Amino acid sequence: KSYCALDGFYEMYDTIGSGGFAKVKLGVHCLTGEKVAIKIMDKKQLGDDLPRIRLEIDAMKSLSHQNVCKLFQVIETDAKIFMILEYCPDGELFDYIVERDRLTEDEARHFFRQIVAAVAYIHHKGFAHRDLKPENLLLDDDQQLKLIDFGLCAKPKGGMNSHLETCCGSPAYAAPELISGKCYLGSEADIWSMGVLLYALLCGYLPFDDDNIAILYRKIQCSHLQSGIYEKPEWLSESSMEMLDQLLQVDPKRRITVAQLLHHPWVLQDCNPSYNVQWESIYQTKELDDECVTEMAVSVGKSRKAMHSILSDWSYDYNTATYLLLWKRKQLSKSVRLMRDQ
Numbered sequence: 001k002s003y004c005a006l007d008g009f010y011e012m013y014d015t016i017g018s019g020g021f022a023k024v025k026l027g028v029h030c031l032t033g034e035k036v037a038i039k040i041m042d043k044k045q046l047g048d049d050l051p052r053i054r055l056e057i058d059a060m061k062s063l064s065h066q067n068v069c070k071l072f073q074v075i076e077t078d079a080k081i082f083m084i085l086e087y088c089p090d091g092e093l094f095d096y097i098v099e100r101d102r103l104t105e106d107e108a109r110h111f112f113r114q115i116v117a118a119v120a121y122i123h124h125k126g127f128a129h130r131d132l133k134p135e136n137l138l139l140d141d142d143q144q145l146k147l148i149d150f151g152l153c154a155k156p157k158g159g160m161n162s163h164l165e166t167c168c169g170s171p172a173y174a175a176p177e178l179i180s181g182k183c184y185l186g187s188e189a190d191i192w193s194m195g196v197l198l199y200a201l202l203c204g205y206l207p208f209d210d211d212n213i214a215i216l217y218r219k220i221q222c223s224h225l226q227s228g229i230y231e232k233p234e235w236l237s238e239s240s241m242e243m244l245d246q247l248l249q250v251d252p253k254r255r256i257t258v259a260q261l262l263h264h265p266w267v268l269q270d271c272n273p274s275y276n277v278q279w280e281s282i283y284q285t286k287e288l289d290d291e292c293v294t295e296m297a298v299s300v301g302k303s304r305k306a307m308h309s310i311l312s313d314w315s316y317d318y319n320t321a322t323y324l325l326l327w328k329r330k331q332l333s334k335s336v337r338l339m340r341d342q
């Protein structure tokens with residue numbers, strides 16, 4: 001089914017994922033030939049969730065980081081909202097772990113450093129994710145992770161005390177204070193989920209799991225021990241176990257913070273000291289890249305000055321998408337050339 005709103009701008013291919021109210025299809029941006037993920041939402045189906053989509057779109061416009069999935073364009077018709085997003089060719093981290101049973105400590109660290117970078121960045125920007133899990137971490141073609149929020153759970157960092165909020169997280173990754181309905185800080189809950197994630201990377205299964213949700217909750221909470229009861233398989237190193245214990249602290253006030261994580265010896269192990277966790281964005285979205293602006297100006301027969309002022313508006317239209325895709329290609333030291341026949 002082709003949507004006329006995209007005709008000539010994007011080709012649409014098969015569905016790569018669907019959640020409650022959204023469907024994601026593989027797409028191609030015609031002018032650059034680059035693959036994109038097209039998230040399609042039906043306004044009627046969204047109902048009173050529509051304002052949350054607008055909040056997410058505004059949030060994504062302010063997020064620009066090498067480990068956070070990028071928004072390129074928003075197209076709104078009277079019935080649909082299309083989000084043109086960064087496509088990650090190697091799929092979910094979840095499948096990557098399942099295929100390998102479990103990862104070595106070094107490989108787990110390679111991914112965990114990127115997760116810490118992405119979470120430190122969105123916390124720095126004032127957001128908590130609240131649904132960190134391997135399905136929401138996607139791989140691009142050089143083992144770089146991209147954080148996504150497929151289920152619309154990312155929120156301002158402040159606490160949420162309504163129990164209903166737990167509905168959008170995934171129970172096995174949910175922090176004890178989140179499932180007990182207490183007032184909690186999204187940023188502290190994210191640290192717990194990173195502990196569950198690291199455990200899944202190192203072990204290939206979950207630290208707290210049970211088909212019965214009540215038993216699962218009890219395993220997560222068992223507050224009489226400082227950290228929840230979870231099995232520590234013999235292949236875990238001492239330093240890995242200590243890292244897990246600091247993340248999976250039942251009391252959120254005793255839990256390690258993301259700032260401490262950035263300098264934790266386990267996270268920095270085997271990395272030359274200069275290579276700290278790159279939590280700052282490598283993108284300076286403010287100043288535009290001259291080569292990309294020029295290529296776009298030439299391809300539409302506009303002056304560089306005119307194209308520069310169009311792009312400076314960051315209106316997340318086709319021009320914004322073309323610029324960001326060209327820029328991304330330049331980062332991968334690929335050619336910055338557009339199809340010229342159009």
Ligand SMILES: COc1cccc(Nc2ncc(-c3ccc(C(=O)NCC(=O)Nc4ccccc4)cc3)c(OCC3CCNCC3)n2)c1
Nearest residue numbers: 016017024037069085086087088089091135148149150154
């Ligand atoms: C088997 O899947 C495969 C196999 C092979 C390749 C791919 N590639 C591939 N690339 C890109 C996507 C995608 C990106 C972003 C968003 C999104 O919703 N962004 C919004 C967003 O990230 N907000 C946000 C982020 C951070 C903070 C605040 C807000 C949605 C989809 C994708 O989806 C497929 C789904 C399937 C179900 N699990 C989740 C992924 N899949 C996927």
